[in-house]
Amino acid sequence: MAPKVLISDKLSAAAVQIFKDRGIEVDFQPDLGKDKDKLAEVIGNYDGLAIRSATKVTEKILEKATNLKVIGRAGIGVDNVDKEAASKKGVIVMNTPFGNMITTAEHAIAMMFAVARQIPEASASTHAGKWEKSKFMGVELTGKTLGVIGAGNIGGIVCDRARGLKMKVVAYDPFLSHEKAEKMGVEKVDELDDLLQRADFITLHVPLTEQTKNILSKENLAKTKKGVRIINCARGGLVDEAALAELLKSGHVAGAAFDVFSEEPATENPLFNLPNVVCTPHLGAATTEAQENVALQVAEQMSNYLLDGAVENALNMPSMTAEEAKIMGPWVALAGHLGSFIGQMTDEPIKAINILYDGVVAEMNLAALNCAVIAGIMKKVNPDVNMVSAPVVAQERGVQISTTNQSKSGAFDGYIKVTVVTEKRERSIAGTCFSDGKPRFIQIKGINIDAEVGEHMLYTTNKDVPGVIGTLGSTIGTNGANIANFTLGRSAAGGEAIALLYLDDAASPELVKQLEATGVFEQVKPLAFDVA
Template sequence: MTKPKVLISDKMDPNAERILKERGCDVDVITGKTPEELKAIIGQYDGLAIRSATKVTKEILDAATNLKVVGRAGIGVDNVDIPHASSKGVVVMNTPFGNSITTAEHAIALLMALARQIPEANDQTQEGKWPKNAFMGVEVTGKTLGLIGAGNIGSIVASRALGLRMKVIAYDPFLTEERAVELGIEKVDLEGLVTRADFITLHTPLTDDTRNILNRERLEKTKKGVRIVNCARGGLIDEAALKDLLDSGHIAGAALDVFAVEPPPADHPLFGTPNFICTPHLGASTSEAQVNVALQVAEQIADYLVSGGVTNALNVPSLSAEEAPKLKPYMGLAEKLGSLVGQLAHGNLTQISIERSGAAAELNGKPIEAAVLSGLMKNYSQSVNMVNAPFLAKERGLDVRSVRHEREGVYHTLLRVTVATSQGDRSVAGTLFGSEAPRLVSIFGIGIEADLDGHMLYIVNEDAPGFIGRIGSLLGEAGINIGTFHLGRREAGGEAVLLLSVDQPIPQDVIDAACKLQGVKMVKALAF
């Protein structure tokens, strides 16, 4: 079996290369390449491990014909075109927890430096001065810290601040009241936070919604004497407004580890402003953090390429390496059911419902849903996979619904896929035999047990004597060998379904001849 190939294109702790090799990957470490140079070699790799230097653009992704996963050692993925990666079926992962403590500690360090004016006091002392009376700091004990963003890093900052005996309030649209109580903080709206906080720290990604979240209007509403720290992303604060309010004294101090443009120009207006502190994006810059993110990204890439585990992915449901083997047969069944209903449904698809019953209801539903869509969308594109299938479905306006039934019916586990088309609903269902073998058990309301594999012929006919002999003779005369033969019917003498597996593709003239047989309503060649 050929080992997956991984390229490490940015400087990274050497343990990343070691872990990838130990887990069954071939690894090349080639750093400092220009975009054109990277474009020339990327096509031979299954995985790409990066930090912030490599830009994974549309052009790079188009040239990466074998690429399956991009792993970012760190949190920010501004340097990856995630929508295009998704359309190409490439998983994009980051390591959101590897540098969380480091970044949170840097925010606390800057908060304390602002409170006691440490950088300016240090500079003057080293200049030979002794400005003991020139600097009057403030205590943080008893002050209110306002967190904008209470996710992983924000929650760590909260715990450190509570240890300093601060009161912590937080604005985060995804923070529940229960989680706030668990953290020991108060959930507030953004307007309430800016008017109450003595210190404000930011811990949110840069999106269209968060860009300039501290704009001039909100900065002017802050409590006089507020101190602001940003170790998250540049662009969250209106830097020009921040400069004006520092000059006026309304804002007592600000500390930025990140800027809207990095590196900032030498004549940046904030440089030299009293009570302003800055560092060159050092939030993740500790030896421990660099080792952690390198180890994590290597483990995540190897898990995906070797065992199918998906961790910290930004464009596909997570699937642990432990879950992957258990889910594999269900995903195989799901993909075949999606493929079957896609090949048989007529008219424009408008909605798809994916129902899980019995043992299937206890599993992670997102990978199963993605597998159904992958099978379905392969009827529209041969390059589809579980990563890009949901995006292709969304592009086509397909409404996807997932339903979970805890009850167990006739089968210990059951998947049912129903599509709504312009000509009505079409539904198929399947189960696993022996917890491994996928088996169709119902097609359009007719009970039928069949394997779904290779080349098959699907026939809808009137249930009448002699039909099986006629179709067998037709295929025999055409030199087509029948592998398996599966029958189902609504009632005696009513509509019947026949599923045949055959050893080779069925020529169109044989299909045309089958359509002319007495009692035949529909004939369709299938492939799995």
């Protein structure tokens, strides 16, 4: 029986035809996604669901999706899909991460031109029959310094286009190496303050994470060069819009161009109706070419999975064959956890990632395992990264990847060891999978441990002296936190010691501060792992 796919948003006729040509039964209802009750009523009839942004795939919808195997999002953002619920349901979530990069980058460049020459205001004035030539005095881009915050896929294209405009480009991206920046022809700065003080224009190209939220805060905006112009075509929430509005009114900031806002749809905003502020309604990916590209890509990817079992650009499953998935599942999870640990522990640019596979795991699909490790590491800077796009993200940042496989060499049937190299240090962690399929951490920084991986964990380091465990336990207890599992290790008596705790809930900032205030611990780091 042929697979059946529902398209509940507007996709091109060419995308619909791809499904048909591949022998897949397709039901094209482009307005159905707006009716969540009707969607819930019919979703159980389909093997695949192709969407854009209008359809909201909630846990309630997924509960009714008794036959659903794959969701394909034509575009990069999947905020409208409950990925955790989909994973629990066994539904693969795919996106098309590279289809709208050029379009979004071009929009940022267009917005920069628009605010530099006050084009929207000048156009409105001229349409109104005014001829205010002297009112709209602009600035050239040539010779100006462009500060790019985030030099990944889209930011890298913006850097290239800006260099073509004869601008001096300064990039701030903790995961961009100096070597890669040199090849791009841009100057990498290690401190955001350096970029803020030098840039004539600032453009943002980072995802919205805990680290990047309000990256242009009131304090950081105050550090900018007088007369700066700010462009945000990335994500709402990266800029303190109220603080920016005040600086625009005072004249410290000469202009701003925003395609994204902290609340969308944006019917009101502090930036609205201010002079020399250009606003567009989230049009970054809104070109005919981009919309066509992502529609065709998602149709091909979904067809490949439904007919051949091939997994491409999946956010919640590795790229591998169905046969491999049965055997490799626990090891893929382990690889992701090892990468996540390293990523959460590393703040400086990563120069190299070295992965060692030992024993039984050395005979598996190492490409998929490599992707899981790299994705785990890179998720700290880009939550949208998946196992397919992760190597590309690493390559763009000049990260060297090396893999070694060897025969069984220790007490375990197999294990994975991940080492990252930065300009300052090397950091390593190893893990294995027991017969129950549960991943375990077995070594950190060369110190042997045996730690179950939990959703909420706490990592500490200290000198091996008496009383540390008591201080750790009592401080955690007085903060109302409960320890599910507690693992200790040390390099030698009186040497370096580590503890890895599995907590029922995330360690609060107050708990972390209190542990640091004891003066006992050299490092206190809360960690989070996706163990769904």
